[in-house]
Amino acid sequence: MNFIETRGNDGKNPAEVTFSEAILSPIASFGGLYVPKELPALGKEFLEKHLNSSYKELAKDMLTRFQIDIDGAVIDEALALYDKFDDASNPVPVVKVKNDLYVSELYHGPTRAFKDMALQPFGVVLSSIAQKRGENYLILAATSGDTGPAALETFKNRANVQVACLYPDGGTSDVQRLQMVTEDAKNLKVIGINGVFDDAQNALKHLLASERFKAELKEKNILLSAANSVNFGRIIFQIIYHIHSYLELVRQGEIAMGEKVYLNVPSGNFGNALGGYYAMKMCIPVEKIIIASNENNVLTRLINLGKYDLNGHGVVSTTSPAMDILKSSNVERILYDMFGDKRTKELMNDLDTKNVYELTAQELSTLQEVFAADYCNGDEGKKYIKDTFESGYLMDPHTATCFKAYETCATKEYVTIAYSTAEWTKFSPTIANALTGELDASDIDALEAISQEAKLSIPSMIAGLFSKAVVQKTVIEKEQIEEEILKFL
Numbered sequence: 001m002n003f004i005e006t007r008g009n010d011g012k013n014p015a016e017v018t019f020s021e022a023i024l025s026p027i028a029s030f031g032g033l034y035v036p037k038e039l040p041a042l043g044k045e046f047l048e049k050h051l052n053s054s055y056k057e058l059a060k061d062m063l064t065r066f067q068i069d070i071d072g073a074v075i076d077e078a079l080a081l082y083d084k085f086d087d088a089s090n091p092v093p094v095v096k097v098k099n100d101l102y103v104s105e106l107y108h109g110p111t112r113a114f115k116d117m118a119l120q121p122f123g124v125v126l127s128s129i130a131q132k133r134g135e136n137y138l139i140l141a142a143t144s145g146d147t148g149p150a151a152l153e154t155f156k157n158r159a160n161v162q163v164a165c166l167y168p169d170g171g172t173s174d175v176q177r178l179q180m181v182t183e184d185a186k187n188l189k190v191i192g193i194n195g196v197f198d199d200a201q202n203a204l205k206h207l208l209a210s211e212r213f214k215a216e217l218k219e220k221n222i223l224l225s226a227a228n229s230v231n232f233g234r235i236i237f238q239i240i241y242h243i244h245s246y247l248e249l250v251r252q253g254e255i256a257m258g259e260k261v262y263l264n265v266p267s268g269n270f271g272n273a274l275g276g277y278y279a280m281k282m283c284i285p286v287e288k289i290i291i292a293s294n295e296n297n298v299l300t301r302l303i304n305l306g307k308y309d310l311n312g313h314g315v316v317s318t319t320s321p322a323m324d325i326l327k328s329s330n331v332e333r334i335l336y337d338m339f340g341d342k343r344t345k346e347l348m349n350d351l352d353t354k355n356v357y358e359l360t361a362q363e364l365s366t367l368q369e370v371f372a373a374d375y376c377n378g379d380e381g382k383k384y385i386k387d388t389f390e391s392g393y394l395m396d397p398h399t400a401t402c403f404k405a406y407e408t409c410a411t412k413e414y415v416t417i418a419y420s421t422a423e424w425t426k427f428s429p430t431i432a433n434a435l436t437g438e439l440d441a442s443d444i445d446a447l448e449a450i451s452q453e454a455k456l457s458i459p460s461m462i463a464g465l466f467s468k469a470v471v472q473k474t475v476i477e478k479e480q481i482e483e484e485i486l487k488f489l
């Protein structure tokens with residue numbers, strides 16, 4: 001299966017690329033993204049076949065249907081990393097929370113956030129492609145807190161790959177920062193920036209597009225790639241757990257095969273939601289994909305009003321920082337799928353030049369056939385955390401945003417699968433505040449308080465962070481990023 005471009009082809013880029021090529025250079029003509037030329041049609045037959053499959057068997061078959069240019073043995077090695085999740089036989093538990101609301105827990109991997117679902121296997125795939133080609137890659141990652149730790153963890157000491165990871169200093173939780181700055185491996189460089197996540201992401205986009213930077217790398221015999229969620233090598237692994245979650249509900253007897261569900265996704269860069277969209281197109285029956293946001297509610301406004309408008313909207317810091325994003329990159333792949341490459345190019349050009357694009361009434365109704373959206377502010381989120389804890393389930397502030405959208409958008413009699421994207425351990429001060437009212441607890445104090453209150457132990461990979469040496473100490477202005485990275489190489 002080959003890949004084509006969301007904004008059409010400029011006549012200079014190849015008209016189609018392989019999966020490996022789309023992974024290695026994820027930015028396409030006119031600044032667009034790569035998408036599969038077509039999706040494998042899996043249908044009900046695929047669901048029935050995998051009703052009793054393990055996560056890995058399901059994943060292997062789905063990846064095989066994509067006919068990507070990756071050896072079966074490499075795919076097996078990549079999928080074997082799910083064996084290191086809390087429960088090797090079920091890396092993604094789906095838990096009933098109340099009535100017709102279920103939570104699919106995507107955080108049982110090494111860094112306790114859902115980024116592991118895709119980045120764990122992606123690290124193996126990318127390193128193996130690089131080795132096969134005899135090439136060396138610099139992976140640039142920009143993180144609002146969870147991608148960074150997961151990218152560092154997956155590429156640590158892998159052959160033919162170095163990582164430079166940019167994060168907004170002060171824009172992540174202590175745990176997230178410690179997960180990055182304590183990563184000690186020769187092929188990893190962590191850089192704090194005085195700025196917000198969009199500054200880090202813009203710097204990354206700028207470097208990826210810079211011919212001069214690429215030329216400097218070339219002199220060192222290094223090529224450039226990115227591990228952000230625009231990379232299809234991540235998206236492909238994010239389709240699987242949506243199919244798995246659906247099958248889990250059938251297995252648990254909660255729905256009948258073929259029955260529709262709501263998918264309810266806490267969204268930032270829209271990778272998770274896009275995975276759900278592809279899963280829906282390929283096989284699972286979905287009534288609507290409900291997009292939950294925080295106060296940075298640009299997606300809510302797009303889906304409800306048809307306008308992607310950044311004018312007058314700066315990023316605000318919230319209690320769900322992994323969703324503090326205004327330019328939600330993967331929405332572009334939905335635009336492409338619904339409206340084609342010419343229209344996508346037009347809309348994305350409007351966004352670049354005018355900071356806004358507007359859908360026609362007809363386009364908006366096409367979008368609303370699939371998506372619904374709402375946002376949840378920090379106080380509402382804390383109330384959901386507290387109330388839900390009192391009825392027996394502990395969740396993080398990102399997951400909590402889904403609960404509001406569930407109430408307002410899941411209006412029909414279908415079961416809802418909400419996705420839990422982080423463990424409580426990653427955002428403990430907010431949760432402690434929600435549960436006990438305590439303000440400004442440090443991460444470690446909050447972890448201990450919640451651990452006692454909820455009678456849950458702190459997993460060793462989190463508890464151990466506080467006594468680990470900080471080895472990554474760089475914090476700089478965004479103008480210095482390029483120089484700093486070249487120094488590291």
Ligand SMILES: *Cc1c(COP(=O)(O)O)cnc(C)c1O
Pocket residue numbers: 113114115146147229266267268269270271272273322323398421422
């Ligand atoms: C990355 C992340 C999100 C947003 O996911 P997208 O795929 O970027 O929409 C939500 N919650 C948490 C905890 C995350 O780490």
